[in-house]
Amino acid sequence: MKQPSNRLLPISTIFLLCVWNLVSGQIRYSIPEELQHGAFVGKIREDLNLTVEELSRRKFRIVSASSMQYLDVNRKSGILFVNKRIDREHICGQSATCLLSLEAVLENPVEQYQVEVEIVDINDNSPSFSNSEIRLEIAESAMPGGRFLLEYAHDLDGGNNSVRTYQLTPNEYFTLDVQSRGRHKVPELVLENFLDREKQANHRLLLTAFDGGSPERTGIAHIAIIILDTNDNAPVFRQSFYTVSLMENAPTGSLVIKLNATDLDEGPNGEVVYSFSSYNEESVSNMFTIDSMSGEIRVKGILDFEDTNNYEIDVEAKDRSLPPLFAHCNVRVEIKDVNDNPPDLLLNSISRTISEDAPVGTLVALISVTDRDSNKNGHTDCLISPNVPFDLKSPFRNSYRLITNKVLDRESIPQYKITVTCTDRGSPSLSTNKTIVVQISDINDNAPRFTQSSYKIYVTENNVPGSSIGSVTAFDPDIAQNSQITYIIVEKRFQQFPASSYVYINPNNGTIFSKHSFDYEQLKSFQIHVQAQDAGLPSLSSNVAVNVIVLDQNDNRPIIISPGSETRTNSSVPRSADPGYLVTKIIASDADSGQNGRLFYLIIQSSDPGLFIISRNSGEVRSVRRFKDSDAETQRLIIQVKDNGYPPLSATATITLTIVEESINIQTDVSESSKGFRDSERLTFYIIISLGATSFVLLIVIIVLVVAVCPMGGSSAHGRVCSLSDCCCSRELEYQSSGVNLQNVPDSNLIPNILEFRRNGSFSENYRYKIRSTPEPAEMIFTKFSPQIPRTIERNAMDASQQSGKLTNNWSDIPNEVSSFFTS
Numbered sequence: 152m153k154q155p156s157n158r159l160l161p162i163s164t165i166f167l168l169c170v171w172n173l174v175s176g177q178i179r180y181s182i183p184e185e186l187q188h189g190a191f192v193g194k195i196r197e198d199l200n201l202t203v204e205e206l207s208r209r210k211f212r213i214v215s216a217s218s219m220q221y222l223d224v225n226r227k228s229g230i231l232f233v234n235k236r237i238d239r240e241h242i243c244g245q246s247a248t249c250l251l252s253l254e255a256v257l258e259n260p261v262e263q264y265q266v267e268v269e270i271v272d273i274n275d276n277s278p279s280f281s282n283s284e285i286r287l288e289i290a291e292s293a294m295p296g297g298r299f300l301l302e303y304a305h306d307l308d309g310g311n312n313s314v315r316t317y318q319l320t321p322n323e324y325f326t327l328d329v330q331s332r333g334r335h336k337v338p339e340l341v342l343e344n345f346l347d348r349e350k351q352a353n354h355r356l357l358l359t360a361f362d363g364g365s366p367e368r369t370g371i372a373h374i375a376i377i378i379l380d381t382n383d384n385a386p387v388f389r390q391s392f393y394t395v396s397l398m399e400n401a402p403t404g405s406l407v408i409k410l411n412a413t414d415l416d417e418g419p420n421g422e423v424v425y426s427f428s429s430y431n432e433e434s435v436s437n438m439f440t441i442d443s444m445s446g447e448i449r450v451k452g453i454l455d456f457e458d459t460n461n462y463e464i465d466v467e468a469k470d471r472s473l474p475p476l477f478a479h480c481n482v483r484v485e486i487k488d489v490n491d492n493p494p495d496l497l498l499n500s501i502s503r504t505i506s507e508d509a510p511v512g513t514l515v516a517l518i519s520v521t522d523r524d525s526n527k528n529g530h531t532d533c534l535i536s537p538n539v540p541f542d543l544k545s546p547f548r549n550s551y552r553l554i555t556n557k558v559l560d561r562e563s564i565p566q567y568k569i570t571v572t573c574t575d576r577g578s579p580s581l582s583t584n585k586t587i588v589v590q591i592s593d594i595n596d597n598a599p600r601f602t603q604s605s606y607k608i609y610v611t612e613n614n615v616p617g618s619s620i621g622s623v624t625a626f627d628p629d630i631a632q633n634s635q636i637t638y639i640i641v642e643k644r645f646q647q648f649p650a651s652s653y654v655y656i657n658p659n660n661g662t663i664f665s666k667h668s669f670d671y672e673q674l675k676s677f678q679i680h681v682q683a684q685d686a687g688l689p690s691l692s693s694n695v696a697v698n699v700i701v702l703d704q705n706d707n708r709p710i711i712i713s714p715g716s717e718t719r720t721n722s723s724v725p726r727s728a729d730p731g732y733l734v735t736k737i738i739a740s741d742a743d744s745g746q747n748g749r750l751f752y753l754i755i756q757s758s759d760p761g762l763f764i765i766s767r768n769s770g771e772v773r774s775v776r777r778f779k780d781s782d783a784e785t786q787r788l789i790i791q792v793k794d795n796g797y798p799p800l801s802a803t804a805t806i807t808l809t810i811v812e813e814s815i816n817i818q819t820d821v822s823e824s825s826k827g828f829r830d831s832e833r834l835t836f837y838i839i840i841s842l843g844a845t846s847f848v849l850l851i852v853i854i855v856l857v858v859a860v861c862p863m864g865g866s867s868a869h870g871r872v873c874s875l876s877d878c879c880c881s882r883e884l885e886y887q888s889s890g891v892n893l894q895n896v897p898d899s900n901l902i903p904n905i906l907e908f909r910r911n912g913s914f915s916e917n918y919r920y921k922i923r924s925t926p927e928p929a930e931m932i933f934t935k936f937s938p939q940i941p942r943t944i945e946r947n948a949m950d951a952s953q954q955s956g957k958l959t960n961n962w963s964d965i966p967n968e969v970s971s972f973f974t975s
Contacts, residue, residue, distance in 0.1 A: 177266075180192050182271065183270070185237065203228070245334070279306070283373065287377065295343055297342040311363040319359075320358075357373060385414070404450060490528040490579070496520055506591075569588075601695040608697060608699045621662075634685060641679075646674075709750055714738075724774070726811065729777065749794060753765065753767070782810060
């Protein structure tokens with residue numbers, strides 16, 4: 152920026168506007184731009200009615216609103232002066248008014264005054280052109296009156312100091328017309344006469360711009376006008392409209408069409424250049440390209456029939472003349488569809504969960520299918536995965552309903568993954584699949600089921616009350632609340648007492664506990680029914696029978712019945728007795744059964760150990776040798792009776808034997824003892840026969856029921872036999888008396904198929920009869936296992952057999968094995 156001349160400085164000082172108005176604490180000054188440092192602005196101290204002393208004491212200062220401190224105050228004189236050179240065009244540009252806002256601040260007390268300094272423009276800038284030379288190309292065929300816009304000049308000054316007018320070098324072809332456009336003066340070149348390139352090929356003119364300042368400033372630019380030769384022939388296409396078909400999968404670079412346009416001019420005026428006109432849509436230039444020399448249109452981008460199925464291309468052909476002449480043609484490119492889009496599946500209204508009691512035809516999902524391809528490429532067919540209880544129905548094209556077609560069962564299949572596959576009819580076909588996961592919700596449609604059809608629990612007698620004796624387990628294939636099982640005991644009476652008086656059950660896990668200690672000798676077995684009930688609504692339940700079998704323990708000591716109930720017994724034996732002479736017989740019984748009731752006899756102490764011996768099984772005490780005169784007349788025997796349990800229990804008896812000479816008295820005593828024994832044996836055996844007869848009648852009734860229920864396989868020995876164990880409940884009978892134990896031994900299903908006669912104590916062996924059912928209900932097979940028994944007991948058994956014959960007269964079909972037990 153130019154500095155003002157020395158001649159202007161006095162003038163600026165003379166015409167300095169020092170006018171101010173103090174209105175509500177506001178002062179305004181006016182100065183021209185470009186003043187030097189220290190130039191006077193105004194007497195601000197006097198304008199504020201302040202003294203010099205107040206300026207210093209009250210810390211008078213000037214605060215500028217701008218970052219540059221253009222003005223400052225002299226505190227000694229109170230004069231406002233220019234601190235830095237002010238360029239109005241730099242601060243305010245070409246604004247009509249340019250103000251610098253200041254603030255005068257006093258302290259003690261604080262006072263603030265607004266000060267505005269107007270910067271007045273001076274003509275310190277000349278007009279200038281962006282380009283020192285302006286080039287124009289005008290065809291020689293241009294008509295008079297033609298206008299050509301020229302570049303306008305710029306002036307940084309504003310107002311009257313800016314560009315005012317233009318002047319053109321005088322000539323016979325062009326004149327200058329100045330137009331006002333906003334703040335600018337724009338020059339236009341006007342053609343006055345026809346041009347002749349052959350007479351004058353170019354023109355050079357001088358354009359001068361003048362501003363309105365005083366003194367006036369100017370700026371110049373050179374105009375170079377080139378006269379172009381006339382091109383009087385435009386290119387011509389063979390057709391104005393072309394139609395081309397193209398597959399949408401055409402690769403990049405594929406030829407679409409080759410265009411050809413001719414121009415009758417010679418030289419550059421006849422050379423044709425091809426291009427897409429500006430009238431085309433943007434997609435044309437994205438998808439296609441044209442060779443400017445050959446006119447070949449080729450594929451540039453990726454075509455998609457579904458986006459655009461045709462393109463309208465406007466092609467422009469122009470010659471190389473200046474100015475060029477143009478020709479246009481239209482090329483229509485029709486895109487042919489190929490099957491390049493798979494079907495698109497849209498799942499609507501999906502039911503992710505379906506109740507297992509949902510009726511056939513329940514809606515699962517609505518499926519919409521779209522294919523962006525056209526014709527057969529857009530036709531779709533949908534299927535679902537096989538072997539699922541669902542079906543796909545199509546009410547109309549491209550719409551499907553997924554519904555149930557069978558009854559659902561969550562316990563069989565709790566979840567279905569249904570794959571829907573849609574295939575179009577293109578070649579090759581394309582397909583799309585989606586998987587729908589359907590959860591089957593549970594309903595309470597399954598009652599609890601026990602793991603066994605019946606349960607058998609073994610518990611030893613003398614168990615601790617409240618202890619666990621067994622458990623039952625049920626399961627429910629339902630889930631959640633429907634599968635929560637509660638166990639209860641169904642109230643039924645057994646031996647006049649409810650089942651709950653014997654045991655109780657944990658309702659959560661099915662563990663069965665005893666309520667009291669069991670005694671095998673009083674209760675050998677009993678049956679309870681357990682019910683398993685779920686928590687569904689409504690609840691379902693099932694029952695199972697639990698057979699509780701009490702197992703015997705060795706908790707009863709042997710009881711010595713004979714001779715006498717006292718532990719000490721006196722007997723006599725003749726001195727003339729032969730070896731093997733029956734001195735006495737120990738008869739004992741044990742309330743336990745099985746091995747716990749099997750007794751053994753042993754002499755644990757004797758006056759003469761080698762004189763007497765006792766039978767281990769029968770309890771018969773016999774002499775070993777003849778008595779000698781040297782043998783003591785009184786012999787003392789301590790006999791122990793011990794059972795076969797674990798741990799074994801025992802009882803002892805002390806027998807004092809007196810060796811006498813008189814055998815008559817001894818025989819009498821022995822005969823009386825034998826008679827008493829026979830009477831006792833006879834009564835016991837009567838009871839056994841009565842119980843046995845009752846059991847046989849019951850067995851016959853059971854066999855008849857079995858034959859009636861179970862199919863008969865034929866009469867051959869190898870035909871099918873309906874076993875008692877298949878249909879019947881267990882029954883066990885046991886009779887205990889002096890030395891006799893009748894026990895019905897059940898098999899694994901509590902079916903009595905062995906009738907066992909046990910003679911504890913003095914009898915040498917037990918007798919067991921096995922009863923097998925045969926196809927004929929009235930026919931039973933008895934198998935006897937008979938050991939050797941002493942003669943004395945044999946005779947007593949025969950007498951008992953004769954008395955029992957009256958009780959068995961009606962059993963004519965039963966073989967004589969029973970009576971042979973007593974007579975053999």
